Amino acid sequence: LTDPERGCLKDAREVAAIGFKAVHGGRISGVQRVTADVLSAMEEMAEVAPAHNPPYIRAMRLLMEKLPEIPLVAAFETDFHSTIPERNRYYAIPYEWTNWGVRCWGFHGASHRYIATRTAEVLGRRDLRIISCHLGGSSSVCAIRDGQSVFTSMGMSPQSGLPNNNRVGDFDPFALPVIMKQTGMSLDQVLSVLANQSGLLGLSGVSTDLRDIMQAANEGNWRAQLAVDVFVASIRKYLGGSLVELGGADVLVFTGGIGENQPAIRTAVCRGLGELGIVLDDTKNQQARGEAEIGHETSRTRIWVIPTNEELIVARQAKALLESGR
Template structure:
């Protein structure tokens, strides 16, 4: 069966067509700069790719049309009837959605009711859902939530030290994100360990980044919170800061709450500290050339990542495996090294030679007490698995 996994962002639409249950990628692609007159559409299939530039893509419905036409014109599918299910990534499920669900009009309304908890993400997710439901109406559509995997966190780990009424009235709590990635990678790690009782920490480090403690296959704590802003410094996000910053920036610079929040989300992290870029490749290059602020950006991030890993080591009562994943976790050997060198006191020892190679690998030193793995994530496969599961249960 062919299942389409969809990830709709505010200005992008990423997709992957998979043959299930074999989990074979038939095609994948991306529409970028939606809402502009210089959009791009790239599709990969059969070891080749096609790219269109300077397109007028004013909304997600146009992007969906591009995807469908691309699949048909390149003869990846002969008709839309071949697509038997569509899975949609949704960032915020709140406490409403404890698991993936079949989408109907009521589900769309409930997702929209959570927009305040994810104003940058959920509205775009809904636009993508509506566009695909209209284009491919007679198949199963499934919502897969970033937050679902973290619903197993206990209260002591997800509640903030704020008035309890904030939680009761407005859902103010830690939700966590990157759930499909953390679930996929931790399941792969658990298979490799060969035991159900396991203690795993997953470091999903990309432009957005989070660390999760996984006990016996269940998330028990994670670094992102009410929104993806909480945690450690990322590409453009600040991670944890003292909330008094909002008052200070208002007094000193006349910043509104919205402006300060925008700066913390889009102009901080690697970009804000280094003044060079939000891209780790640029940061590493600049640091190697002696740029102090670029090196500082790397060191600050590594230190804060280690703060979480060390805390979760204690929470889990030890550790079987530390796993790196996502764009930076999979490809930036320098970041992995900076993190692991600080963890040697816990018996987590990286092998520098093994760390230099690329791809899926085991990189711990022979004297390490903990496995260190690099496992490429595959959120699209996780989405397709849930579509298949719900398809079979209907």
């Protein structure tokens, strides 16, 4: 940070704190100063969030060593989903297993929190039923009532819910012994494939980037088209669940790299939903740049594209923590 050639600061004291969009702390959530206990909690969940927790832990330890005078703040993504009712939080497993943290946690909390906040600002009211579709390299759907999460597509791990760029999404665990028997892989090896070589990449065989996959589909690649179709169908499934949970929706928001920049995906998600009050305006959808309303005038549910700003949310949370004196 303070390197004369590559750094952006003259002195580390210019920074009041460093905030992290931390993913999974299990027994620890909310907004926390990074301590040995916080790092230990993140390590306990490293196998659940293998793409996120280990590099975050390494970065936190390095910064604590190199810049000990700067407070580190972990804003856990699970915190926004702490308002989800119990009926949407539990798996139908022996209840005792929940003592080990086996439950639906939810992720992309910073993004969904921003969408809840920004949508309320744009529309000038907080009493909104919002369905937030965060679609990108990692994707999830969240149902929000009055600014609070009440349902989300991701469960105990970021590998659940919608298919992600290289992570599997929803998957029946009883397929594991079949795969292990047929491939000779160990459980750890299969889990690694599900976490790193599955999702859109695994189905398409093309890329982790949806732009490449859609181009291949347009050129006749049937596996690429299958990946796109499965992705859209999964979004629509959780969109439907969110509509039922909320009893309808005042606003449907698309965000994230795919949600903001792929009008074809927005069209596919909303296709045929007029009876449910969701009608896109094709012209507005194609022309949308930045914040834009893309719903047809006949749509009961307002449809928006709103670019997310997770960094702003983490900065606000870090600032609030410091000002609280915690």
